Amino acid sequence: MSLSANAFESLELKNVGRSFGGRDALVDLNLTIRAGEFIALLGPSGCGKSTALNCLAGLLPLTHGEILIDGKRVDVLPSEKRDFGMVFQNYALFPHLSVEKNIAFGLQMRGLPKAEITRRVGEGLALVKLEEHAKKLPGQLSGGQQQRVAIARAVVLEPRLVLMDEPLSNLDAKLRLEMRTEIRRLHQSLGLTTIYVTHDQEEALSLADRLVVLRDGRVQQIGTPEELHDHPANWHVADFMGYRNLIDLTVESVEGSQARVTGNGMDLLAKLVQPASVGDNIRVAIRPSDLLVVRPGESTTGRNTLQAQVNVVEYQGREFAVGVTATGGQNLFVHAEEAPVPGATVTLAVDPARALVYRSNLDEVSTEQRELAEVRG
Missing domain, CATH: 3.40.50.300 (P-loop containing nucleotide triphosphate hydrolases)
Structure with a gap:
């Protein structure tokens, strides 16, 4: 043809x-x-x-x-x-x-x-x-x-x-x-x-x-x-492209392309995708596949760590998808190679280069826009 x-x-x-x-x-x-x-x-x-x-x-x-x-x-x-x-x-x-x-x-x-x-x-x-x-x-x-x-x-x-x-x-x-x-x-x-x-x-x-x-x-x-x-x-693009963990934090310090961001019991080094200054409210985006449950004896050198409680565990073939709640109350989606026990406290780790910092107030949707979106389907 x-x-x-x-x-x-x-x-x-x-x-x-x-x-x-x-x-x-x-x-x-x-x-x-x-x-x-x-x-x-x-x-x-x-x-x-x-x-x-x-x-x-x-x-x-x-x-x-x-x-x-x-x-x-x-x-x-x-x-x-x-x-x-x-x-x-x-x-x-x-x-x-x-x-x-x-x-x-x-x-x-x-x-x-x-x-x-x-x-x-x-x-x-x-x-x-x-x-x-x-x-x-x-x-x-x-x-x-x-x-x-x-x-x-x-x-x-x-x-x-x-x-x-x-x-x-x-x-x-x-x-x-x-x-x-x-x-x-x-x-x-x-x-x-x-x-x-x-x-x-x-x-x-x-x-x-x-x-x-x-x-x-x-x-x-x-x-x-x-x-x-x-x-x-x-x-918004990150959210749609699978960065399910969107965490609202505040910029504590900035050095080059990295920022230290804190809030809700978290203290993370993260990569600046959009410019931010000390004191700015920002949104950190992390893929579940980049936020991992640390195995006993595993090194976390050079990675951010935080504590969380396991809520739900789903078997997905080669790995487990895990829903957790961090110490400050933030619900997160993470991956694990071995199934943790629901209710257990685990350590999570993420590479600073895989925690992306965005302005949090970009193009917020008005009530009128939401209503129109629902009408358009």
Whole structure:
């Protein structure tokens, strides 16, 4: 299948915004996408990621800004003239049409010759490995198979851009893993340019070349999976990227890129990600995998230590996830190689380089913004 995915060099979103009833759902989204890239829009419900996708698709008009392909505006074009393919969360298949007829539908709407439709449908079925299911109705397929039909229907149109709106959220965990691999395989083998919406950070990290993290309609950070995983720009991104321990402390002293932070019975050396001065209230972010239960006789030289009481222990295969309460009352999530006893007091340790210091008052959410996020879902 020869897609027209490389028929452009770059797609540019310039100050793209969308408001509903005077309230901002998306504010000044600026992003340049290169042909062949896989971009994930990531964030919690109501952050603006689906709004951004629908603006791209032409399902929502822009309130401000513009969308350009190789310098030419496409946001002024109707949805069907943009040459984009769309894969929806709920599959949006026609229940009365067979698999092959669902895949052929868009091609028929474009008035392609019958022989061309037959060829493309055959290629699409082969791509998603559903040849033997061609005559079945969607209701006779599993969720994963239905999602494959939806993907095939989008790619046989040979779009220059494929838009995917949480396509795996209705699948069970095993199918999600299988389909993630399948989507990445199709993206690479066909040279697709893909924009993918998800709230699942693991999904985004495994699929995307670059991630765009959104919160309350505003971009928080854009970068590669490695950049966002290891260097979150603010505590909101850190929280979303798995830094479950967010601890409010005060800066006691600053030396170079390190700060001593204290409060609630804690005294830690931590890495400054955002500037801070003595006396500032800050937020320290630590991944559970970096905050470890110290084994008897294990050295803690060069690491921060604190005491905590074990509340709950969960077996996770090679290690244990442990919920604890620190001496000052802070609930924390930590990892252990051996299962501690609930109720026992344990010593925790963390490398100062893995305890990240952020300004704690960054972009606090107003009550009005929270209400709007709930309405947008």
